[in-house]
Amino acid sequence: MNPATPRPVAPRRRDPRGTAARIRAAARRLFLEKGYEATAMDAVAAAAPVSKRTLYQHFSSKAELFGAVIDEAWSHFTRAPMLPSDTTGDPRAVLRAYVGRLTEHWDRPDVIPLLRLVIAEAPRFPELSHAYFAAGKEPAVKGLSAYLASLAGEGRLAPGLDPQLAAAQFLGAIKEPLFWPRVLGVPAAFDGAEAMERAIDTVLRQG
Structure with missing residues (x-):
């Protein structure tokens, strides 16, 4: 698989705090407002809001996060x-x-x-x-x-x-x-x- 290609979206794991959902919502808003290229993972973490470590625990890359939004x-x-x-x-x-x-x-x-x-x-x-x-x-x-x-x-x-x-x-x-x-x-x-x-x-x- 091309390293730039997002991995197939895995079945959603239990997320009682809704952290992944907040991340996806923040990312979707930023992608639509700023575009894909201009949206930084740091900005997604700040908008969620979550730590960068938490963000990368759920989504290992911006491509994977975009795949989850889609x-x-x-x-x-x-x-x-x-x-x-x-x-x-x-x-x-x-x-x-x-x-x-x-x-x-x-x-x-x-x-x-x-x-x-x-x-x-x-x-x-x-x-x-x-x-x-x-x-x-x-x-x-x-x-x-x-x-x-x-x-x-x-x-x-x-x-x-x-x-x-x-x-x-x-x-x-x-x-x-x-x-x-x-x-x-x-x-x-x-x-x-x-x-x-x-x-x-x-x-x-x-x-």
């Missing part, structure tokens, strides 16, 4: 099951609910600002992109791919469908009209409900 931002989407473990329900209803959870996630106050930060600073700090991909984007695509693969295995999708490609295309069809206007701060050019239904039609081969 993981927390995505946790509202990824911690709960993203899709059902079986295919007994109506796939259209399942995918509608999935898109609904995605849009709720995008509307959380720190999610898009953190993505803008990643986009702005990743050319100099590629570890930010690695953290964002590992914490959210990769699990989202894998979960959707697994669900589509289950549908395909039961003959409920078109023969020969590549579930991973179909998942990526579905997410692209959703994000272009619903997500990127949020990121860019411009009005949406398409009706969100219609865009969702057309994307579902495509992935289920009903349109």
Whole structure:
């Protein structure tokens, strides 16, 4: 692993005093106010407030701390099951609910600002992109791919469908009209409900 790449976020240990949560909150605020490069670990410790020793006991580097902040931002989407473990329900209803959870996630106050930060600073700090991909984007695509693969295995999708490609295309069809206007701060050019239904039609081969 590249030494600049944040380590995978470990399961959160017991923290009865909420120290790690305070550190993450302080770091998130400073990252968004000052940017990644300009945020020093000393400043995070002062804002938490904790000693530098305590800070490094919880997070060994700024890259690891940023990864934890991103993981927390995505946790509202990824911690709960993203899709059902079986295919007994109506796939259209399942995918509608999935898109609904995605849009709720995008509307959380720190999610898009953190993505803008990643986009702005990743050319100099590629570890930010690695953290964002590992914490959210990769699990989202894998979960959707697994669900589509289950549908395909039961003959409920078109023969020969590549579930991973179909998942990526579905997410692209959703994000272009619903997500990127949020990121860019411009009005949406398409009706969100219609865009969702057309994307579902495509992935289920009903349109």
